[in-house]
Amino acid sequence: MTLITSERLAQVPSATDLYNIDHMLSDEERMVRDTVRKFVRERVLPGIDQHFEAGTFPRELIPEVAEMGLLGMHLDGYDCAGLNAVCYGLACQELEAGDSGLRSFVSVQGSLAMFPIYAFGSEEQKQRWLPRMARGEVIGCFGLTEPDFGSEAAGMRTTARRDGNHYILNGTKMWITNGGIADLAVVWARTDDGIRGFLVERGTPGFTTSDIHQKLSLRASVTSELHFEDCRIPVENMLPNVKGMRGPLSCLNEARYGIAWGVLGAARTCFETALDYAKTRIQFKKPIASFQLVQRKLALIATELVKAQLLALQLGRLKDEDLLHPVQISVAKSNNCREALNIAREARTILGANGITLEYPIIRHMNNLESVFTYEGTDDIHTLIIGQAITGLDAFA
Template sequence: MDPLTLLDIPSLLRAEDRDIQSTVERYLADRVRPHVAEWFEAGALPREIAGELGRLGVLGMHLTGYGCAGASATAYGLACLELEAVDSGIRSFVSVQGSLSMFSIWKYGSEEQKREWLPRLASGEAIGCFGLTEPDFGSNPSGMRTRAVRQGGDWVLNGTKMWITNGGWADVATVWANTDDGVRGFLVPRGTPGFSTRDIKGKLSMRASVTSELVLEDVRLPESARLPLATSLGAPLSCLNEARFGIVFGAVGAALDSFRVARDYAGTRVQFDKPIAAFQLTQRKLASMSLAVGNGMLLALHLAGLKERGVLRPEQISAGKLNNVESAIAVAREARTIFGANGISLEYSPLRHANNLESVLTYEGTSEIHALALGHALTGIPAYR
């Protein structure tokens, strides 16, 4: 039994959503899980994964039209759960592709931009990234220094973006820049003169993922490259909420996998002539982890229901991300202790999950910022400054 069956959570799911979850789980078990520890150690991810995930139908799966599946919010969340149960880097690729790059075009792009990019991004033929964070501006994106200036009928962009997932692979980057009229979004295709990327090496987390710096030096773009419906900082923030929703489920996946491998190990590891699963302290650890996973899953499903009804609010997403990521890190660390010294080996997943979750805790809103978002909602007083 695991934390989900303990609470009979599968009975809460629609059959079509369970089918999508099972399809994603089978693909990952066959193609990704056997290799992900090697990719993590090598600090690399095979590019052909993009096409495979496109054929699986998970890239932009919650969007409609233009080759996207139009799946439910719950189905998308369950896919994120299965992806992150294997590795946060895999889920991050899918989140950035679908909920940041594709969503920004789907929500704020012109019809021509949608037709040009969305089918290719959905299939994995093209890869996208989302350039908002800068070296000196993460939690305060309104202070971004990247600037877009009108010159005749064109725009000229200068600036630097940092910690950009998929950046080194991206065929198109959604780049956010300050203008005289506020924040605007631009589609920057790879190969545009003045646009370059540099992959970030030496990571201790998210190693099975491409993370890059974007550099824009007098990048000249036509007016047709601007996202016409993105007219304020609210546009990129709404994209981040789409991605954060996937994290709410993804974190549960990392915690669930950590629990499962620790439980299985405890049943076979013998000390003092009996499996360590028979000891009270180990059972207490497993019980506490199971409660954290089950509670996180119930919260995720509740938020999915709100999203499907069109009433999900940003502070509710903050509650989900803050709770589930912090809980998942605690579960992964506790699970690692059950393995003793063996737990630091890549043979077992909990410490890899814990390392990855350190990044998840920070990106798309740090835990501190999400706590302040909740404080703002609860008191009516913004304490960001």
């Protein structure tokens, strides 16, 4: 029998790691996490609030992100880092601790633009695009959502009509992260042979983009519309190895996986900010952290953060063992986005009026999380996916 001594009981766990999850990580996983955390602390945080306020994306960071091997880091070969799923998740977590916009950029590049080429492209397409995308020389985006079709992506109206050695693409895609800065768009369109994916290069006649402005969320991120008007795409630019919604949905699952991790970084930053503030904010001659109601808020935040971290870690272990089912991704994406948003809102209340200014990061993360809660499948859609899995009944129709 192992006795718990008073000395061992005296070792209080970290406020942001109550379950010693750090101990469950490999040396390589901790190294990736710590490297990205240092980068965010030194290069992202000093200016991200200004980018958020100005509504600009920190493009100057792209070469550094690429140099760290974060673009397509979970893919093997083609100059990609080939790291495991947990490493990828931890990197997303640390990037989003800086800002959701930066994590979104990395997620779109690796999971939504590089992954479909890696999984469904020809060898020529892989050799042509993936190494340059891994080095950040080519920026990609993912065109699925349309003005009239978000959750019902299969209802898309964008079409690609075969014309000799080309396809003629017509339609509009909306809410496209990286769209205005992308050199290559992975676009899904309806053909006579079903839904297919196409690689559309910037500069192709008939392909234009327009950025979406007046956003109050994800302001440090480029969000755009993609417009296609009689845009001629060579046949060899079609992804040859997938047909139907399986293609775009598998890409979305890759992105949702990263989101389930990423939002924990935003939540942790909000928690750390509220905790530090509560310890130093003096009211009624003592720090507000000494009040029962504030401690209750902090305790609930810390508990939900631990639960979400454990959910993400198990998700990563399942993915690394090729045991992951899409329903499990929906559970983690839905739960972690919901709880991260709740954590941000609760943390904001601890700061009172100070919590609504960009002097502190909470309101920035809270606004960003409103978008992350919605994109790559709304909470409603993920709830129905989970409901269908546990009841065997389809509630979509």
